Every structure is written in C-alpha cells, then in structure tokens.
Amino acid sequence: MARARQTAPGVGERIQSLVGKDQTLEQFAQKIGVSSRTLGNYLRGEREPSYEFLRRVRTICGADINWLITGEGTAERALAVRGEAPNQVSIPRYAIQASAGDGAVVLSQEIEDFFTVSPDWLARYLPKGAKAGIIEARGDSMEPTIADGDILLLDFSISSSVVSDGGVFVISVDGALLVKRLQLTVDGHILIRSDNDLYEQEKVTREFADERITVHAKVVWAGGPIRKR
Known part of the structure; x- marks a missing residue:
C-alpha cells in the first residue's frame, strides 16, 4: 500500500506523522491492527477515527489522544511504531x-x-x-x-x-x-x-x-x- 495521495489536514496529518520513514502504510496499519483501507480513509479525512483506533495508537505509539484529535500538546512520546525506539x-x-x-x-x-x-x-x-x-x-x-x-x-x-x-x-x-x-x-x-x-x-x-x-x-x-x- 502506497502512502495516501491526499492527506487531510489535522487528524490525517498527525496520524501520518507517526509513520516511520522506512515504514509503509500497510506495515503501520498492521502494527495498529486495522486494515489498510480503514487507515487510508482516516488519512484522507473520509472517516473520523474510531475511539478504538485512537486507543491503539495511544498504546503503541505513546501518542496523546487529545493531540491526535485537536493538535494541542505534543507527540514526543510517539516513537515505538516510527522505529525511533529500536529496543521496543x-x-x-x-x-x-x-x-x-x-x-x-x-x-x-x-x-x-x-x-x-x-x-x-x-x-x-x-x-x-x-x-x-x-x-x-x-x-x-x-x-x-x-x-x-x-x-x-x-x-x-x-x-x-x-x-x-x-x-x-x-x-x-x-x-x-x-x-x-x-x-x-x-x-x-x-x-x-x-x-x-x-x-x-x-x-x-x-x-x-x-x-x-x-x-x-x-x-x-x-x-x-x-x-x-
């Protein structure tokens, strides 16, 4: 799965920012536990992310749900899925x-x-x-x-x-x-x-x-x- 052609501003961009440089969206979707199609819909803004998806992103990436939804705060803890925490x-x-x-x-x-x-x-x-x-x-x-x-x-x-x-x-x-x-x-x-x-x-x-x-x-x-x- 290639990266989404059009990433929606806001939530879509913040989800996209959690994907590692050497990681495909398909790999990211598998890591989070959703289908590639569902992830693509979220990135393009065609669907609002479900709470279960946000909970999984918080658990795996360490990203704050409030930051994902509103953009307020920081995503400094979002390292695991991006490959910036090689020991995890x-x-x-x-x-x-x-x-x-x-x-x-x-x-x-x-x-x-x-x-x-x-x-x-x-x-x-x-x-x-x-x-x-x-x-x-x-x-x-x-x-x-x-x-x-x-x-x-x-x-x-x-x-x-x-x-x-x-x-x-x-x-x-x-x-x-x-x-x-x-x-x-x-x-x-x-x-x-x-x-x-x-x-x-x-x-x-x-x-x-x-x-x-x-x-x-x-x-x-x-x-x-x-x-x-």
Missing part, C-alpha cells in the same frame, strides 16, 4: 483464548492490548518479518508444556512445510479453538496430541484435516506465573 517491538494480544482441553468457541479476534518486547528477544523465536501475536491458553491438556492461563507467542507466518515438521499449533476444528501438538505419520495421517497423558490422541486423515481443521499459527513460546509445587 509491540505484539498484539488478541481477545481470544485457545483451549488446551476440549475446545473453546472462537468468539473474537479483536486486539485486547499489546505486549512490548525487545527485538533481540523476539528474534530468538520468530524469523524476521514474521507476523506475531499473543493469545491466552485455557485448560490442562498441554501440561506440563503449557499451563492454564499461560500466554502464547504465535507465529502466523507459517507454511505447510512447518506443519509437516510438527510442533505445537493453534488450530480450529468445527469452530473450536485448540492448542495441540500435530504430527504427520508415515502413512499420511495426522496425529493430534496432548502433552498431558490423561488425554487421548486422535488420528485423522488428510482429507478430514483439509475439510474440518484450520491451522492458524505455530506456538513458539509459552509462559506464565510460577506455580506452587
């Missing part, structure tokens, strides 16, 4: 929970808030340019690997080869969102496994998987509070 990367946390159990219905994909980490830490788990996200796990079927309430760092930029190599993934089966370990067998079937031995594994055909299972992301890191022994 914002990762969206989605308002959904994946069940490490019998399944949770997918209710929402709205961004709840953001986690800020260092790029060096993120590079340990994700390749450069990968789309990252965070959700919360519920249930005990993946213990001890993943505990109830753990936050999960996800890599959404996965290919079929990544799935074939196996690992822990966020999948949906008939509308239920699950965290499970996937393994491709030599006879072409797929094992859907839990790390908790109390749960039985399931073996499905590739045809079943293609029709009823969607692999959304790979879990590359999980963490939570220290538990009592």
Whole structure:
C-alpha cells in the first residue's frame, strides 16, 4: 500500500506523522491492527477515527489522544511504531483464548492490548518479518508444556512445510479453538496430541484435516506465573 495521495489536514496529518520513514502504510496499519483501507480513509479525512483506533495508537505509539484529535500538546512520546525506539517491538494480544482441553468457541479476534518486547528477544523465536501475536491458553491438556492461563507467542507466518515438521499449533476444528501438538505419520495421517497423558490422541486423515481443521499459527513460546509445587 502506497502512502495516501491526499492527506487531510489535522487528524490525517498527525496520524501520518507517526509513520516511520522506512515504514509503509500497510506495515503501520498492521502494527495498529486495522486494515489498510480503514487507515487510508482516516488519512484522507473520509472517516473520523474510531475511539478504538485512537486507543491503539495511544498504546503503541505513546501518542496523546487529545493531540491526535485537536493538535494541542505534543507527540514526543510517539516513537515505538516510527522505529525511533529500536529496543521496543509491540505484539498484539488478541481477545481470544485457545483451549488446551476440549475446545473453546472462537468468539473474537479483536486486539485486547499489546505486549512490548525487545527485538533481540523476539528474534530468538520468530524469523524476521514474521507476523506475531499473543493469545491466552485455557485448560490442562498441554501440561506440563503449557499451563492454564499461560500466554502464547504465535507465529502466523507459517507454511505447510512447518506443519509437516510438527510442533505445537493453534488450530480450529468445527469452530473450536485448540492448542495441540500435530504430527504427520508415515502413512499420511495426522496425529493430534496432548502433552498431558490423561488425554487421548486422535488420528485423522488428510482429507478430514483439509475439510474440518484450520491451522492458524505455530506456538513458539509459552509462559506464565510460577506455580506452587
């Protein structure tokens, strides 16, 4: 997405000023959690920014909402998205929970808030340019690997080869969102496994998987509070 042809004076210009010199509007829109089309409408003055958009800009960029709307005050804290704070990367946390159990219905994909980490830490788990996200796990079927309430760092930029190599993934089966370990067998079937031995594994055909299972992301890191022994 190229920069907006006509940036509206006022709010549009102030939003535009938050975009880094080496950053496209598409990248900025993805960072904020809106579509490129929506961002373009805001920049051109064709739509008034929603409160949710302004809240996200405040959370990620550090920009004051009053400054965004009125122009009064300053945007000195608006550094993270512009690349002027190289020690910070914002990762969206989605308002959904994946069940490490019998399944949770997918209710929402709205961004709840953001986690800020260092790029060096993120590079340990994700390749450069990968789309990252965070959700919360519920249930005990993946213990001890993943505990109830753990936050999960996800890599959404996965290919079929990544799935074939196996690992822990966020999948949906008939509308239920699950965290499970996937393994491709030599006879072409797929094992859907839990790390908790109390749960039985399931073996499905590739045809079943293609029709009823969607692999959304790979879990590359999980963490939570220290538990009592």
